[in-house]
Amino acid sequence: MNWTWFHKLGSPKWFYEISGRWVPWLAVAAALLLAIGLVWGLAFAPPDYQQGNSFRIIYIHVPAAFLAQSIYVMLAVAGIVGLVWKMKLADVAVQQAAPIGAWMTVIALLTGAIWGKPTWGAFWVWDARLTSMLILLFLYFGVIALGQAISNRDSAAKACAVLAIVGVVNIPIIKYSVEWWNTLHQPATFSVVEKPAMPFEMWMPLLIMVLAFYCFFGAVLLLRMRLEVLKREERSSWAKAEVRAQVERGV
Amino acid sequence: MSFNSVGEFLAMGTHGAYVWSSYGISLAVLALNALLPILARRRYLQDEARRLRREESQ
Numbered sequence: 001m002n003w004t005w006f007h008k009l010g011s012p013k014w015f016y017e018i019s020g021r022w023v024p025w026l027a028v029a030a031a032l033l034l035a036i037g038l039v040w041g042l043a044f045a046p047p048d049y050q051q052g053n054s055f056r057i058i059y060i061h062v063p064a065a066f067l068a069q070s071i072y073v074m075l076a077v078a079g080i081v082g083l084v085w086k087m088k089l090a091d092v093a094v095q096q097a098a099p100i101g102a103w104m105t106v107i108a109l110l111t112g113a114i115w116g117k118p119t120w121g122a123f124w125v126w127d128a129r130l131t132s133m134l135i136l137l138f139l140y141f142g143v144i145a146l147g148q149a150i151s152n153r154d155s156a157a158k159a160c161a162v163l164a165i166v167g168v169v170n171i172p173i174i175k176y177s178v179e180w181w182n183t184l185h186q187p188a189t190f191s192v193v194e195k196p197a198m199p200f201e202m203w204m205p206l207l208i209m210v211l212a213f214y215c216f217f218g219a220v221l222l223l224r225m226r227l228e229v230l231k232r233e234e235r236s237s238w239a240k241a242e243v244r245a246q247v248e249r250g251v
Numbered sequence: 252m253s254f255n256s257v258g259e260f261l262a263m264g265t266h267g268a269y270v271w272s273s274y275g276i277s278l279a280v281l282a283l284n285a286l287l288p289i290l291a292r293r294r295y296l297q298d299e300a301r302r303l304r305r306e307e308s309q
Binding site for chain 2: 038042043044045046047052053054056057060061064100103106107110111114115117118216219220223224226227230231243244246247
Protein backbone atom coordinates (compact mmCIF):
# COMPACT_ATOMS: atom_id res chain seq x y z
CA MET A 1 0.00 0.00 0.00
CA ASN A 2 1.16 3.50 -0.82
CA TRP A 3 1.46 5.64 2.30
CA THR A 4 2.63 8.90 0.73
CA TRP A 5 -0.76 10.54 1.36
CA PHE A 6 -0.41 9.82 5.09
CA HIS A 7 2.98 11.49 5.30
CA LYS A 8 1.77 14.41 3.22
CA LEU A 9 -0.96 14.95 5.83
CA GLY A 10 1.83 16.16 8.07
CA SER A 11 2.11 19.14 5.74
CA PRO A 12 -0.52 21.79 6.57
CA LYS A 13 0.00 23.43 3.17
CA TRP A 14 -0.79 20.21 1.31
CA PHE A 15 -3.88 19.67 3.47
CA TYR A 16 -5.07 23.22 2.89
CA GLU A 17 -4.79 22.87 -0.89
CA ILE A 18 -6.40 19.44 -1.20
CA SER A 19 -9.24 20.18 1.25
CA GLY A 20 -10.13 23.34 -0.68
CA ARG A 21 -10.93 21.14 -3.66
CA TRP A 22 -13.02 18.69 -1.60
CA VAL A 23 -15.28 21.13 0.26
CA PRO A 24 -17.52 22.15 -2.70
CA TRP A 25 -18.13 18.51 -3.72
CA LEU A 26 -18.98 17.44 -0.18
CA ALA A 27 -21.24 20.48 0.28
CA VAL A 28 -23.14 19.84 -2.96
CA ALA A 29 -23.48 16.12 -2.15
CA ALA A 30 -24.75 16.93 1.35
CA ALA A 31 -27.30 19.46 0.05
CA LEU A 32 -28.63 17.11 -2.66
CA LEU A 33 -28.82 14.05 -0.40
CA LEU A 34 -30.44 16.11 2.37
CA ALA A 35 -33.08 17.47 -0.03
CA ILE A 36 -33.90 14.00 -1.44
CA GLY A 37 -33.88 12.35 1.98
CA LEU A 38 -36.08 15.01 3.60
CA VAL A 39 -38.76 14.95 0.89
CA TRP A 40 -38.73 11.14 0.66
CA GLY A 41 -38.72 10.60 4.42
CA LEU A 42 -41.30 13.25 5.29
CA ALA A 43 -43.77 12.92 2.43
CA PHE A 44 -43.34 9.61 0.59
CA ALA A 45 -42.28 6.97 3.12
CA PRO A 46 -45.32 5.05 4.42
CA PRO A 47 -46.36 5.65 8.06
CA ASP A 48 -45.33 3.05 10.64
CA TYR A 49 -48.12 0.65 11.52
CA GLN A 50 -47.56 1.16 15.27
CA GLN A 51 -46.01 4.62 15.60
CA GLY A 52 -47.88 6.41 12.82
CA ASN A 53 -46.14 9.48 11.50
CA SER A 54 -44.00 10.18 14.57
CA PHE A 55 -41.61 7.52 13.23
CA ARG A 56 -40.49 10.07 10.58
CA ILE A 57 -38.31 11.59 13.31
CA ILE A 58 -35.90 8.65 12.83
CA TYR A 59 -34.79 10.19 9.51
CA ILE A 60 -32.86 12.78 11.50
CA HIS A 61 -32.49 10.98 14.82
CA VAL A 62 -30.67 7.91 13.49
CA PRO A 63 -28.24 9.76 11.15
CA ALA A 64 -27.39 12.24 13.94
CA ALA A 65 -26.82 9.42 16.45
CA PHE A 66 -24.66 7.46 13.93
CA LEU A 67 -22.61 10.54 13.20
CA ALA A 68 -22.25 11.50 16.88
CA GLN A 69 -20.66 8.10 17.58
CA SER A 70 -18.56 8.01 14.39
CA ILE A 71 -17.12 11.44 15.17
CA TYR A 72 -16.08 10.26 18.62
CA VAL A 73 -14.31 7.23 17.12
CA MET A 74 -12.65 9.65 14.69
CA LEU A 75 -11.47 11.77 17.65
CA ALA A 76 -9.87 8.68 19.20
CA VAL A 77 -8.18 7.68 15.93
CA ALA A 78 -6.91 11.24 15.41
CA GLY A 79 -5.77 11.22 19.05
CA ILE A 80 -3.70 8.07 18.47
CA VAL A 81 -2.23 9.51 15.26
CA GLY A 82 -1.36 12.72 17.12
CA LEU A 83 0.29 10.89 20.03
CA VAL A 84 2.18 8.31 17.95
CA TRP A 85 3.28 10.29 14.89
CA LYS A 86 3.24 13.76 16.52
CA MET A 87 1.14 14.99 13.63
CA LYS A 88 -0.10 18.53 14.31
CA LEU A 89 -2.98 18.17 11.88
CA ALA A 90 -4.43 15.41 14.09
CA ASP A 91 -4.90 17.90 16.91
CA VAL A 92 -6.57 20.35 14.52
CA ALA A 93 -8.95 17.53 13.54
CA VAL A 94 -9.73 16.66 17.19
CA GLN A 95 -10.41 20.28 18.17
CA GLN A 96 -12.56 21.05 15.13
CA ALA A 97 -14.54 17.79 15.05
CA ALA A 98 -15.48 17.80 18.77
CA PRO A 99 -18.00 20.70 18.60
CA ILE A 100 -19.71 19.14 15.55
CA GLY A 101 -19.91 15.83 17.41
CA ALA A 102 -21.42 17.57 20.43
CA TRP A 103 -24.08 19.23 18.24
CA MET A 104 -24.94 15.88 16.63
CA THR A 105 -25.35 14.31 20.07
CA VAL A 106 -27.65 17.21 21.02
CA ILE A 107 -29.76 16.59 17.88
CA ALA A 108 -29.94 12.86 18.65
CA LEU A 109 -30.94 13.45 22.29
CA LEU A 110 -33.51 16.19 21.53
CA THR A 111 -35.18 14.40 18.62
CA GLY A 112 -35.16 11.19 20.66
CA ALA A 113 -36.87 12.99 23.55
CA ILE A 114 -39.49 14.53 21.24
CA TRP A 115 -40.14 11.13 19.67
CA GLY A 116 -40.27 9.46 23.11
CA LYS A 117 -43.17 11.61 24.29
CA PRO A 118 -45.87 10.23 21.92
CA THR A 119 -44.26 6.78 21.71
CA TRP A 120 -43.19 5.94 25.29
CA GLY A 121 -45.20 8.63 27.09
CA ALA A 122 -42.09 10.36 28.49
CA PHE A 123 -39.50 12.77 27.15
CA TRP A 124 -36.72 11.13 29.15
CA VAL A 125 -36.13 7.84 30.93
CA TRP A 126 -32.89 6.74 32.60
CA ASP A 127 -32.47 3.95 30.14
CA ALA A 128 -29.06 2.45 29.21
CA ARG A 129 -29.06 3.78 25.64
CA LEU A 130 -30.18 7.28 26.61
CA THR A 131 -27.82 7.53 29.57
CA SER A 132 -24.79 6.36 27.56
CA MET A 133 -25.62 8.95 24.87
CA LEU A 134 -25.77 11.63 27.57
CA ILE A 135 -22.32 10.49 28.75
CA LEU A 136 -21.12 10.85 25.13
CA LEU A 137 -22.28 14.48 25.21
CA PHE A 138 -20.33 15.08 28.44
CA LEU A 139 -17.24 13.45 26.90
CA TYR A 140 -17.49 15.89 23.99
CA PHE A 141 -17.83 18.78 26.46
CA GLY A 142 -14.74 17.45 28.25
CA VAL A 143 -12.65 17.39 25.07
CA ILE A 144 -13.80 20.90 24.10
CA ALA A 145 -13.19 22.34 27.59
CA LEU A 146 -9.79 20.66 27.92
CA GLY A 147 -8.70 21.98 24.52
CA GLN A 148 -9.59 25.53 25.51
CA ALA A 149 -8.44 25.45 29.14
CA ILE A 150 -4.80 24.48 28.52
CA SER A 151 -2.92 27.36 26.92
CA ASN A 152 0.10 25.34 25.80
CA ARG A 153 -1.00 23.85 22.45
CA ASP A 154 1.09 20.68 22.70
CA SER A 155 -0.08 19.86 26.25
CA ALA A 156 -3.69 20.56 25.27
CA ALA A 157 -3.34 18.28 22.25
CA LYS A 158 -1.97 15.45 24.40
CA ALA A 159 -4.65 15.83 27.09
CA CYS A 160 -7.47 15.89 24.52
CA ALA A 161 -6.02 12.88 22.68
CA VAL A 162 -5.86 10.86 25.91
CA LEU A 163 -9.43 11.81 26.89
CA ALA A 164 -10.67 10.93 23.38
CA ILE A 165 -8.93 7.53 23.48
CA VAL A 166 -10.12 6.65 27.00
CA GLY A 167 -13.66 7.86 26.30
CA VAL A 168 -14.01 5.62 23.27
CA VAL A 169 -14.97 2.70 25.60
CA ASN A 170 -18.35 4.41 25.77
CA ILE A 171 -18.98 3.70 22.07
CA PRO A 172 -19.42 -0.10 22.36
CA ILE A 173 -21.48 0.55 25.50
CA ILE A 174 -23.85 2.74 23.46
CA LYS A 175 -23.94 0.21 20.63
CA TYR A 176 -24.66 -2.85 22.76
CA SER A 177 -26.72 -1.07 25.46
CA VAL A 178 -29.92 -2.22 23.75
CA GLU A 179 -28.76 -5.84 23.99
CA TRP A 180 -27.00 -5.93 27.39
CA TRP A 181 -29.73 -4.25 29.38
CA ASN A 182 -33.50 -4.30 29.31
CA THR A 183 -34.18 -1.02 27.62
CA LEU A 184 -37.09 0.84 26.14
CA HIS A 185 -34.98 1.82 23.15
CA GLN A 186 -35.58 -0.27 20.07
CA PRO A 187 -32.66 -2.32 18.71
CA ALA A 188 -30.51 -1.28 15.74
CA THR A 189 -32.28 -0.42 12.50
CA PHE A 190 -29.39 -1.36 10.22
CA SER A 191 -27.11 -4.35 10.31
CA VAL A 192 -24.26 -5.15 7.95
CA VAL A 193 -25.13 -8.84 7.72
CA GLU A 194 -28.92 -8.87 7.65
CA LYS A 195 -31.57 -7.48 5.40
CA PRO A 196 -33.37 -4.50 7.01
CA ALA A 197 -36.65 -5.42 8.70
CA MET A 198 -38.25 -2.30 7.23
CA PRO A 199 -39.64 -2.11 3.71
CA PHE A 200 -37.46 -0.47 1.01
CA GLU A 201 -39.51 2.78 0.95
CA MET A 202 -38.71 3.21 4.63
CA TRP A 203 -35.01 2.32 4.85
CA MET A 204 -33.83 3.87 1.58
CA PRO A 205 -34.56 7.47 2.70
CA LEU A 206 -32.87 6.64 6.00
CA LEU A 207 -29.74 5.47 4.18
CA ILE A 208 -29.78 8.66 2.07
CA MET A 209 -30.08 10.81 5.20
CA VAL A 210 -27.19 8.95 6.85
CA LEU A 211 -25.01 9.65 3.78
CA ALA A 212 -26.20 13.28 3.76
CA PHE A 213 -25.14 13.74 7.40
CA TYR A 214 -21.70 12.19 6.74
CA CYS A 215 -21.13 14.46 3.71
CA PHE A 216 -22.32 17.45 5.75
CA PHE A 217 -19.87 16.57 8.51
CA GLY A 218 -17.04 16.21 5.97
CA ALA A 219 -17.72 19.63 4.47
CA VAL A 220 -18.11 21.45 7.82
CA LEU A 221 -15.08 19.72 9.36
CA LEU A 222 -12.86 20.68 6.42
CA LEU A 223 -14.13 24.29 6.52
CA ARG A 224 -13.32 24.51 10.23
CA MET A 225 -9.94 22.78 9.90
CA ARG A 226 -8.88 25.01 6.98
CA LEU A 227 -9.47 28.16 9.00
CA GLU A 228 -7.66 26.72 12.02
CA VAL A 229 -4.67 25.64 9.87
CA LEU A 230 -4.52 29.11 8.31
CA LYS A 231 -4.49 30.69 11.79
CA ARG A 232 -1.88 28.32 13.22
CA GLU A 233 0.39 28.74 10.19
CA GLU A 234 0.04 32.53 10.02
CA ARG A 235 3.83 33.00 10.22
CA SER A 236 4.64 30.67 7.31
CA SER A 237 5.07 32.12 3.85
CA TRP A 238 2.34 30.04 2.18
CA ALA A 239 -0.28 31.11 4.75
CA LYS A 240 0.72 34.76 4.38
CA ALA A 241 0.46 34.45 0.59
CA GLU A 242 -2.94 32.76 0.88
CA VAL A 243 -4.32 35.41 3.26
CA ARG A 244 -3.01 38.16 0.97
CA ALA A 245 -4.57 36.51 -2.09
CA GLN A 246 -7.92 36.14 -0.29
CA VAL A 247 -7.79 39.74 0.94
CA GLU A 248 -7.03 41.03 -2.57
CA ARG A 249 -9.96 39.07 -3.94
CA GLY A 250 -12.03 41.24 -1.62
CA VAL A 251 -13.68 39.45 1.27
CA MET B 252 -47.10 10.09 -1.61
CA SER B 253 -48.41 8.95 1.72
CA PHE B 254 -50.62 12.03 2.29
CA ASN B 255 -53.70 13.21 0.42
CA SER B 256 -53.48 16.94 1.13
CA VAL B 257 -51.16 19.63 2.43
CA GLY B 258 -53.27 19.85 5.59
CA GLU B 259 -52.84 16.14 6.22
CA PHE B 260 -49.09 16.45 5.57
CA LEU B 261 -48.76 19.27 8.12
CA ALA B 262 -50.88 17.41 10.68
CA MET B 263 -48.74 14.22 10.43
CA GLY B 264 -51.65 12.20 11.83
CA THR B 265 -51.73 13.45 15.41
CA HIS B 266 -47.96 13.91 15.61
CA GLY B 267 -47.47 17.21 13.73
CA ALA B 268 -46.05 19.10 16.71
CA TYR B 269 -43.50 16.35 17.44
CA VAL B 270 -42.36 15.79 13.86
CA TRP B 271 -42.09 19.46 12.88
CA SER B 272 -40.38 20.59 16.09
CA SER B 273 -37.79 17.78 15.67
CA TYR B 274 -37.09 18.75 12.07
CA GLY B 275 -37.09 22.47 12.90
CA ILE B 276 -34.55 22.11 15.71
CA SER B 277 -32.33 19.76 13.71
CA LEU B 278 -32.24 21.87 10.57
CA ALA B 279 -31.53 24.99 12.64
CA VAL B 280 -28.58 23.22 14.31
CA LEU B 281 -27.27 22.04 10.92
CA ALA B 282 -27.59 25.58 9.49
CA LEU B 283 -25.75 26.99 12.50
CA ASN B 284 -22.93 24.46 12.09
CA ALA B 285 -22.53 25.34 8.41
CA LEU B 286 -22.77 29.11 8.93
CA LEU B 287 -20.39 29.56 11.89
CA PRO B 288 -17.15 28.47 10.14
CA ILE B 289 -18.02 30.59 7.06
CA LEU B 290 -18.57 33.70 9.23
CA ALA B 291 -15.44 32.95 11.30
CA ARG B 292 -13.35 32.74 8.13
CA ARG B 293 -14.75 36.03 6.85
CA ARG B 294 -14.07 37.73 10.21
CA TYR B 295 -10.49 36.41 10.27
CA LEU B 296 -9.76 37.60 6.74
CA GLN B 297 -11.27 41.03 7.48
CA ASP B 298 -9.04 41.36 10.55
CA GLU B 299 -6.03 40.33 8.49
CA ALA B 300 -6.95 42.81 5.73
CA ARG B 301 -7.07 45.60 8.33
CA ARG B 302 -3.69 44.54 9.72
CA LEU B 303 -2.12 44.43 6.25
CA ARG B 304 -3.43 47.93 5.44
CA ARG B 305 -2.04 49.24 8.72
CA GLU B 306 1.39 47.73 8.04
CA GLU B 307 1.47 49.14 4.51
CA SER B 308 0.57 52.66 5.60
CA GLN B 309 3.42 52.76 8.08
